[in-house]
Amino acid sequence: MYCKCGKKAIVFRRYSGEKLCERCFNKSMIERVKKVIRKYSLIEKNDRVGVAVSGGKDSLVLLNILKKLSEKYPFDLIAVTIDEGIKGYRDKTIEIVKKNCKLLGIESKVYSFKKELGHSMDEIAKRDRKLSACSYCGVFRRYLLNKKTRELGCNKIAIGHNLDDEVQTILMNFLRGDLSRFGRTGSYYIYSNERFVPRIKPLREIPEKENVVYALSNNIEVGFSRCLYAGEAYRNNIREFLNKMELEQPTTKYSLLRSYDKIYPLIAKNLAKKVKYCEKCGEPTIGDICKTCEFLEKL
């Protein structure tokens, strides 16, 4: 299989029919990210972007590509890592984040659940609790990312969600009838509040597999280990289903994303609830007390 330039292909995009050699593939990745950023004005001149970097392939590919773009366009980058306190997993990926940031010359900040909120995930996982460990983790991580990037003077948070993450979430929300979460998968942000830092997802049109290829091809050291508490059984079923459908019909994932993107502008305004401030901690929330304070009280 050969690239249109004549070299040996390393990637075959079944959804578009493109066969790409290493060089053309890498170029195309940068171009696609640039296109998404432009299409939705995700990053503007002189923005200060906090990149949520976990040390996995997606966030490190995002950091590397944004670094490349920041050399041409005037915006600032800082890497923000949340240490959930998962021994044997996060401690390792934090080392990987630090190595990458040093190589790229990007400042790296790490904030831990234990220090900021009083409980590590290892402690929470051992407790008697009503919700899954992942529920606490997700709420606390979003909370700290917003708070810390704001304190660092960032006006955007970039997260590494890829096409697969997005379509899985869209389908999950549909199947569960969970429209309150519908706004989270949008191509642009709808909430606006001075204490709420808008989240952008420049990789949302990149298939997960291509992030792996990009990381391998550019010798980016990434953590491939899985979280010990990764127990989202429902999401795993959806992932399997979508991968199976994609094999049968190689445009399934993009079609789902495009359908959602067409609906999104029609409903975005209605989803944008009025944002208040938490009575306990002052962080933005849609209720009187934010989810983080509510969860912390029960722990």
Added chain:
Amino acid sequence: MIKVRFLREDKEELIEYKEDLKIEDILRKFGYSSETAVVKRNGKINTEDENVEDNDDILIISVGSG
């Protein structure tokens, strides 16, 4: 024989070489597909349609999450 290694699972298996054996056949044998894994053949990223040769070293990188 063909050596098949799995990056994330940290394991290794040997399989018999057959004529016309493709990378996608090996993926299928171990429960993967072109959607769920990237393959390096003798250290280089490869598309799944390619034939393997005897004594090849195949590395399967499961795409997974994270």
